[in-house]
Amino acid sequence: MSAITGEQAILIEKPGLAGRISDFFWKHPHVFLAVMLAPPLLWLGIIYLGSLLALLLQSFFSIDDYSGLVNYEFTLSTYGQLLNEANLDIIIRTVSMAAIVTLFSALIAFPIAYYAARYARGKWKAIFYLGVMLPLWSSYLVKIYAWKLILAKEGILTWFLAKLNLLWLLDAWLSIPVIGGNSLSVSYTGTFIVFVYVWMPFMILPIQASLERVPANLIEASSDLGSTPQQTFRHVLFPLALPGIVAGSIFTFSLTLGDYIIPQIIGSSRLFIGQAVYAQQGTAGNIPLAAAFTVVPIVIMGLYLWMARKMGAFDAL
Amino acid sequence: MRSDRSTSAPPGLKIAAAGGLLFLHLPIMLIFLYAFTTEEKSYQFPPPGLTLQWFAVTWNRPDVWEALSLSVRVASIATAIALVLGTLCAAAVSQTRFFGRETISLLVILPIALPGIITGIALRSAFSMADIPFSIWTIVLGHATFCVVVVYNNAVARFRRVSGSLVEASMDLGANGLQTFRHVILPNISTALLAGGMLAFALSFDEVIVTTFTGGQQSTLPIWMLQELIRPRQRPVTNVVAMVVVLVTFLPILAAYYLTRDGDQIAGSGK
Numbered sequence: 001m002s003a004i005t006g007e008q009a010i011l012i013e014k015p016g017l018a019g020r021i022s023d024f025f026w027k028h029p030h031v032f033l034a035v036m037l038a039p040p041l042l043w044l045g046i047i048y049l050g051s052l053l054a055l056l057l058q059s060f061f062s063i064d065d066y067s068g069l070v071n072y073e074f075t076l077s078t079y080g081q082l083l084n085e086a087n088l089d090i091i092i093r094t095v096s097m098a099a100i101v102t103l104f105s106a107l108i109a110f111p112i113a114y115y116a117a118r119y120a121r122g123k124w125k126a127i128f129y130l131g132v133m134l135p136l137w138s139s140y141l142v143k144i145y146a147w148k149l150i151l152a153k154e155g156i157l158t159w160f161l162a163k164l165n166l167l168w169l170l171d172a173w174l175s176i177p178v179i180g181g182n183s184l185s186v187s188y189t190g191t192f193i194v195f196v197y198v199w200m201p202f203m204i205l206p207i208q209a210s211l212e213r214v215p216a217n218l219i220e221a222s223s224d225l226g227s228t229p230q231q232t233f234r235h236v237l238f239p240l241a242l243p244g245i246v247a248g249s250i251f252t253f254s255l256t257l258g259d260y261i262i263p264q265i266i267g268s269s270r271l272f273i274g275q276a277v278y279a280q281q282g283t284a285g286n287i288p289l290a291a292a293f294t295v296v297p298i299v300i301m302g303l304y305l306w307m308a309r310k311m312g313a314f315d316a317l
Numbered sequence: 318m319r320s321d322r323s324t325s326a327p328p329g330l331k332i333a334a335a336g337g338l339l340f341l342h343l344p345i346m347l348i349f350l351y352a353f354t355t356e357e358k359s360y361q362f363p364p365p366g367l368t369l370q371w372f373a374v375t376w377n378r379p380d381v382w383e384a385l386s387l388s389v390r391v392a393s394i395a396t397a398i399a400l401v402l403g404t405l406c407a408a409a410v411s412q413t414r415f416f417g418r419e420t421i422s423l424l425v426i427l428p429i430a431l432p433g434i435i436t437g438i439a440l441r442s443a444f445s446m447a448d449i450p451f452s453i454w455t456i457v458l459g460h461a462t463f464c465v466v467v468v469y470n471n472a473v474a475r476f477r478r479v480s481g482s483l484v485e486a487s488m489d490l491g492a493n494g495l496q497t498f499r500h501v502i503l504p505n506i507s508t509a510l511l512a513g514g515m516l517a518f519a520l521s522f523d524e525v526i527v528t529t530f531t532g533g534q535q536s537t538l539p540i541w542m543l544q545e546l547i548r549p550r551q552r553p554v555t556n557v558v559a560m561v562v563v564l565v566t567f568l569p570i571l572a573a574y575y576l577t578r579d580g581d582q583i584a585g586s587g588k
Contacts, residue, residue, distance in 0.1 A: 014493050022494035033413055037421070040406040040465065043398075044424050048436070048462050051443030055435075058442065108340065111333030119326040128338075130574060135341040137516075137570045139523045141542045142559045146344035148546065149351055152360040156347065159362045201341065229327070250430075258432015261526065265546050274434045281438055291442075294435045301431065 059291035070288060078288045082296070087276070091296055094273040098256040101192065105200040105252045106207075106245050113207035113244075114237075118216065136201035144265055147194045151185040151266065181268055191267035198262065199255045203248035210244025211237075246308045253304060257297045273297060345563060352560040357553055371553040381558060384541040391453060391537060392521040395460035399517045400510060402461070403468025411476035412484075428463040436463065437530030444531070451533025459531040460524060464517035471513030471577065472506060479505045512576040515569035523566060538562065 014023055025032035062075045081087060116128040135143070150157050161167050174180040174187065181187030214237065222232040260274025271279070273296060280290035326334075352371065354364035375381055406425060410418050428436055440459050449455060479502070487497040525539035532540060538558070545555040 014491060016493070018493045018495050022488070022497075025494060026488060029413060033409055036405045036409040040402040040425070041421070043402055044428070044462065044465070047440075047443075047458060048428055049424070051439040052435070054443050054446060055439040108337050111330055112337040115326055115330055115334035119330075126578075130571070131338050131341070133570055133574065134567060135345060137519055138345060138566050139539070139542075139559075139562045141523075141525055141539050141546065142348060142562050143344065145542070145546060145555070145559050146348050149347055149360045149362075150344060154359050154361045156362040197340070197344065254430065254432060258434045259526075260434055261543065274432065277434055277438060281441070287442055290438060294438060297432050298435065 055291050055294065058288050059295055061288045063286045063288055068285065078292045079295075081289055082292055087293075090271050090273060090276050093270065094257060095300065097188075097192065097195065097272065098253045101195040101199065101256045102203075102249045102252045104192075104196050105203045106249065108196070108200055109203035109207055109248065110241070110245075113204050114211055116204075117208045117211035117214075132201055132204045140198065141261075143198050144194060144262060147190070147197060147266060148185060151183070151190050151193070153183045153185075157184065185266050186268055188268060191263050194262050194266050195256050195259070199252040202251035202255070203245075206247035206251075207241060207244040210241050210247070214240045243311060246311050250301075250304065250308055254297070254301050257300065348556070348559050348563055351556045352553075354553065354556065357551075360552070371557045374551075375554050375557040378554060380541065381538075381554070384536050384538045387453065387535055388522055388538040391456050391460060392518045394457045395464050395521045396514050396517045398457070398461040399464035399468045400514050403465045403513065403517075404472050404506075404510060406465070407469050407472035407476055411473050412481060425466050425469050429466050433463075433524075433526035434530075437527040440527070441530040451531065451535075453535060455531045455533070456528055456535070456537065459527045460521040463524075463527070464521055467516045467520055468510070468513035471509045471516070475506045475509035508576045512573040515573045515576075519566050519569045523562075 014020065025035070058070070059078055060074050060076070062071050062073070062077050063069070064071045082091070112128070112132070116125065116132075120128045149155055152158075158167070158170070161170050170184075173189065174183065179188045179192075181189075184190040184193075218236060218240075219232060222236045223229070227235070258274050260272060260278050263272045263275060273293060277290045277293045280286045280293060350364065351360070353367040353369065354361075355366035355368045356364055403425075406421065410421055436459065440455070440462075444451065444455055483501055483505070484497055487501045488494075492500065523539060524537075525543055528537055528540055529543070536544065542555065542558065542562075545552075545558075549555065
């Protein structure tokens, strides 16, 4: 009987340097973990968090009105400037746009997600999936460009409405103050359509994921018990899909909040938060105010994520 | 009540779903039509005529080629960095349980969860504070940071399905760490990494918001397009480039879908 104990069997050493290193890591899993985690954590920690914190720090500085140089003394006055009428306007405009875009994205996304989750089978399921993924991943700028083609005065939309003799409707819409304008491509309506188009696909997959978890017999039970489809939707389907809708709205809301390219290319000259940040750091050179402006979406998203977490939206992601 | 009643959708739902998908696809198809238009000065519809000449004009434009080549270089390097960092992070998070796992997931997702403009301006002010001149490497730095999450998501989903006992068996049979990685782990996760890598490439290739802050004089293809959108110089060339970009981004998405469709994960469920 050879007397190899368990202890010895484990301790048979592998030859060579690579073998010894492997053995060392095998016996010290925590060291191995640290070695694996160090590169990504150093990268994200230094490059990303480091610059983020440096930026936030600058929001507590102010800019000297006369010299235009940054005054490195702690102050809250830069945050005070956010409450200017003009800046407050920008914040309110952006947040309301993000809210309306999110609402309409949910309205358009829900039927697609519901059909894909409940009725699409086999080949159609794949078609629906790719039908959502391809627009979601296609180039952001190309999508905006496509809408520039559509909304242009000489573009396809005007042509289409002219064929239907509905141009008066477009003119009536454009003559409404605030949401109207000279043409759709320089109006809030245009900005809104493009926002919905670009960010709506992010809403579909989370809703679909939450709807796929609703058992079909629950819907049938509801209708067996005598409720109309509307009642079933209100009392059964919608509450169960809500975490998915909230999860999707995180994307649509956050992405609309920070975007500065869409309103720059399609929209009126009134600024959104992203454009204000861009203008403050670029032409105005007022980094402290730009930094304070970026805190607005961070705080709003923080609150939003906190609420979403309470509603269980993260399980639907 | 029989359950096959539910196999056909109510017509209203069908129309709404089809309408939603059309809304997503028609604008992209329009790009294909405009690439052939003979109209130079406006976005006139219907196009007065169709021509292939703009493809030749675009082919001979050095600025388009320069932008394309920079984009490809940036996306390749950023993808390579993201593959290494994302895989390491995914391996650590999924193979072992330790304090702070949730925090690490959050840290990886943060660069993409916060609006791109915040990442962009934060990096820009950090570069100017540290006196780092803008170059291709500052662009890569930004891109790699938000590409990690795509690789991470794909790799984490796959690692969950690879049993830890496989690794233990390999080590027990005398393989060292490198051999185990090459012959046991890599074959199991390769398709997930390929899918993640392709999505990371597509993400970097298309990125514009962070790049406007971290790029100096060089322009990547999206920056080139943005300049054309703000101040159009030769519209037909932009049309052709837009069409090519659509085609080029479709390929990695389709490939990533086919590589991961048998799995339990969704390759690109969040950008």
